Amino acid sequence: MPGNDKSGFRTATIGVLVENEAGILARVVGLFSGRGYNIDSLTVAPVNEDRRLSRITVVTSGTEMVIEQIKAQLDRLVPVHKVADLTQDGPHVAREMALIKVGGKGEARMEALRLADAFRARVVDATNESFVFEMTGSGEKLDAFIALMRPIGLIEVSRTGVAAISRGTGRLQG
Template sequence: MSDTMQRTATIAVLVENEAGILARVVGLFSGRGYNIDSLTVAPVDEERRLSRITVVTSGTEMVIEQIKAQLDRLVPVHKVSDLTREGPHLSRELALIKVVGAGDARIEALRLAEAFRARVVDATTESFVFEMTGNADKLDAFIALMRPLGLAEVCRTGAVAIVRGPRGLHA
């Protein structure tokens, strides 16, 4: 890969679940001018007090390597893994999408939701809220189709990702 080619990286970071660690990770990115496209964090091992942070970012290969090295040096980081480089992985987001409309637009929104496997989780006579999971491209496509039909609001979780197969992210 060329030194100037940009790539997207999904990085999983296993950390001790303690106050301030997320702020330190975000500070590492902002202090160096790196962008975060998506960020999720949640406890994954209560017994060992571990949380998993999933960061989607982009940059040149050199920048991605710098990010990983700097994350790995943070205490209390246990493991840093570039899922996009470790082989096939699954990535999913959750979105809530509110569409306001009536008549044909409303019928079309429901038809498209069925095609995209979005679930209606709230409905009024004037609006729907759809719940949808999938990769970012699928969510982006559905949201783009909802714009002319009365898209009113979007909430997204950010990506969570896991390597396919038997390997796992272990401390």
């Protein structure tokens, strides 16, 4: 299984289609915190204005039993329309975006630009002493770029959560 490790834990990317109403995100987060489940990443945004639906994407980890409990408990929340474990339900695409601020002058500045080009990071702001790079990709790709920027002069990082969608014609939205 994708994301499994030797201890039986796996990472799960769970898509949840919900009513776009006040308090639903607090209820979802409360479900996780109340039971001691960890949230590695969380994103939410409206996806259907006509039907007033939002999509929540949660990345979490646990044993298979814990992941199944999380999905079942999410499915029982009243404003939830559908829950899908994208990591188990078939192929999916997952991406994350980051803004990475790197400082430096001279050769460090040139090295940051060379690495950014290799990683296809885009310069979205520049001053005489820093760059802000925008980068989209897998969490592993972002982690690798950030690690390379540390010795050059990493100043700050802001990351979105994971956005994920199944491949093919299947869909979370009903």
